[in-house]
Amino acid sequence: MISGRIACRSIAVLLAGATLLPLGSASADTADPVPPPTSGPETELVPGVPLNLLPLWQMDTPDQALPPTVYTPTDEEEAVEPPDAPDEADDLQEQVDPIDSFGDVTCSEETGAHQRQVEGWLKLRVDGEQSNADCRAIRTFQKRYKIKPAIGYAGPVTWATMRLVSARKDPNAAKKCPVRVYRVACVDLGRQLSWVQQGKKVVYGPVHIRSGRAGYDTRTGWHRVYWRHKNHVSSLYNSPMPYSQFFSGGQAFHGIYGDIFSGVGSMGCVNLRVDDARRLWAVLKKNDQVYVWGRKPAV
Incomplete structure (x- = not known):
């Protein structure tokens, strides 16, 4: 049974990897100097949809690593709104264990990549092992x-x-982002x-x-928005960066x-969903302050 399960998992990973390859990605792979990880929990997860329905767009968009050439966009450029993201990009699509991407799974028996954190948030017994009670509670949250x-x-x-839900009432409850009379864009x-x-x-x-x-960490500390370009395209990777607001060299919200x-992770920029980037564009202005702290989790 164990050997059969391992074999099934290996086949799942191979099939998932083959299906995830984006069309026309050779140039992007060449331009990206940092290869994706080859080990760790992330590499063993696949989108929890039938493998023949996986999205084909580039999942890991490279960002501009060097400062852009600052110029004043024309009125015609500013009048054009960047295109919306595909509908699927706004879905909350969980990354699941490959064994769960086959068949009609209704309640996963697999221990999740964030099992302990999720158990603690749901006030379940924190043992880092999936149980029937865990699965039922997690499913209820996911459906909600x-x-x-x-x-x-x-x-x-x-x-x-869960992190977002906890932060909605008071994202600065821990007082990590400095309070000022002026606008501060906080990046945790x-x-x-x-x-x-x-x-x-x-x-x-x-x-x-x-x-x-x-290796391309978003720089911490105080910055300011020094250039904004609604329809910016990376000069290094020729990738779209809609609603770009640069705050530290080539690092920008977009x-x-x-x-x-x-x-x-990005190449240093702060990536957002397109709709969120559009709303942020309407809030921030040139010379607004940005404060970045902490460290991106490994997983």
């Missing part, structure tokens, strides 16, 4: 927040959603969340983000047309 598939797997999307790398506050009032967010990967929950 429209996380698919709602099969009770404690994956990264479920845990990220540890929770992978961002919001804007003026004084103690939150005027935007909190929302999910994806920050820089290992939307992505892929999965905000893919764990590898």
